[in-house]
Amino acid sequence: MKKKFEISVFWFRRDLRLEDNIALHRALTSGRKVLMCYLFEPMLQSDLHYSQRHWNFVLKSLNYINQQLQAQNTRVLIAREDIFSFLEKLALHFEIKSLFTNNETGLQLTYQRDLQLERYCKLKGISWQTFNHNGVFRALKNRKQWLSLWTDYTNQAPLAFSAQNEDFVSSESLKIVKCAPLDFEFTDEAQQQSGGRDYALKYLNSFIETRHKTYNYHISKPELSRKSCSRLSPYIAWGVLSTREVFHRFSALKKKNAHLRAFLSRLRWQAHFIQKFEMECEMEFQSINKGYHDLNKPINTVYLMAWMKGQTGIPIVDASMRCLNSTGYLNFRMRALVVSFATHLLWLPWQSISHYLARQFLDFEPGIHYPQIQMQAGETGINQIRIYNPIKNSMEHDAEGVFIRKWCPELADVPLRYLHEPYTMPPLEVAFAGIDLNQNYPRPIIDLEQSRIRAAEELYKRKKNTLVLREGRRILAKHTLPNRQVLLDSSRI
Ligand SMILES: Cc1cc2nc3c(=O)[nH]c(=O)nc-3n(C[C@H](O)[C@H](O)[C@H](O)COP(=O)(O)OP(=O)(O)OC[C@H]3O[C@@H](n4cnc5c(N)ncnc54)[C@H](O)[C@@H]3O)c2cc1C
Secondary structure, three states: OOEEOOOOOOOOOOOOOOOOHHHHHHHHOOEEEEEEEOOHHHHHOOOOOOOHHHHHHHHHHHHHHHHHHHHHHHEEEEEEOHHHHHHHHHHOOEEEEEEEOOOOOOOOHHHHHHHHHHHHHHHHEEEEEEEEEOHHHHHHHOOOOOHHHEEEEEOOOOOOOOOOOEEEEOOOOOOOOOOOOOOOOOOOOOOOOOOOHHHHHHHHHHHHHHHHHHHHHHHHOOOOOHHOOOOOOHHHHHHOHHHHHHHHHHHHOOOOOOHHHHHHHHHHHHHHHHHHHOOHHHHHOOOHHHHOOOOOOOHHHHHHHHHHHHOOOOHHHHHHHHHHHOOOOOOOHHHHHHHHHHHOOOOOOOOHHHHOOOOOOOOHHHHHHHHHHHOOOOOOOOOOOOOOOOOHHHHHHOOOOHHHHHHHHHHOOOOOOHHOOHHHHHHHHHHHHHHHHHHHOOOOOOOHHHHHHHHHHHHHHOOOOOOHHHHHHHHHHOOOOOOHOOOOOOOOO
């Protein structure tokens, strides 16, 4: 029998780039030709955290990589397969000697799949080599070493992509592999950020050149933040850019003003949050603080649906949800506000909103998503409880009502002095303005003040509970940096 050709496989996951990609770099020095793949895994495509907007973004990013690879006469094999069926199909034609991946701090689903893959590789004699990604480290028990590990990683120069044609399995040879084709076609969604490194670099460059100059002023403003914040989050979450590349672009600048310093500290939180999830991934299902496990909140589906659709009768909440549903993006403050509204004022369990939000956020990153949701839901026991006042936030951050009018066009004719609380408009003024409020826009589905009192009573009482306090100490010991250099973002609210 003819001996099969020996190869190394590099599997793209949340690291959709050729540059500064440690696992790819190592694959290329393995001494064998490299076959690169991306798998639209059926289990993830049907998982409740993901939606078509994510897969569009991924596919566009892969298309860009494939354009880059034309010079190397190879391409990324893109298939709708799980890793096991894919490797089986490859093995019909090649001798797979090694598999290279960057670590993924993902959902339980991907963690279980990786455990299974470890067993599979052992069985098949494939050497699976995995690498720490973006300054997040495996198997840490606490944060004693983390900051120095993260600093060492970040300070090293990003890895350039340099390869020769002969380093790869050629496009021609890839034709023999018959994989299941994708079950969707790319659709360009004009209101959403586009995938691809070309776009990522455009956002990065324009932020460095001009957009950062109003970062601190606009970060909490739902409309203005769309230009003044970096908007790098989907590119970082899907690995189109490494955080190290971004840091190095900024460290090359001679002077860093307050806006850039604020941006860089947020960028550091990226790894800090993901590290927390890496070390305590049960957070996907349960509050990190066990003292909240018996906080039995009912799921009121009428409230839940109204919140999802942006039909709560509170304009800033509705505008935020509608904007998120259409564009896949919301600034930090409004994300926190819609979570606070749902978990405190509507008294919904955070578990009932986490999947929906994950599907909407184009930048869905499990390691930021879950710790942030729990923090905003007030179930960590270590952060200040913040029950956002939606009206106050609306008046402060959308003072002219531009954001509300854009996303709630039925309120377009409501005078500004009533726009944040249209239900307070006297009937005479309603008639005078010729608006039919009840017909077009709902009245508030809850009494804001009563709801705030109920949530505050329950949460502040519980914060003194012995188990909550004990758990708080455990969480601080495990997740806080030595000498309490806390990177938690309590200063932002
Ligand atoms: C409930 C909730 C859920 C969130 N879910 C996600 C998520 O799934 N993915 C995600 O990337 N961010 C998430 N965030 C954090 C934050 O809102 C976004 O990172 C930010 O709004 C993205 O916009 P930007 O890229 O313009 O940010 P910039 O302000 O320009 O920040 C630059 C980068 O720093 C990182 N960053 C910024 N703020 C934070 C933060 N508070 N915590 C951790 N990293 C941060 C991101 O990678 C971001 O791209 C969430 C926040 C909340 C309150």
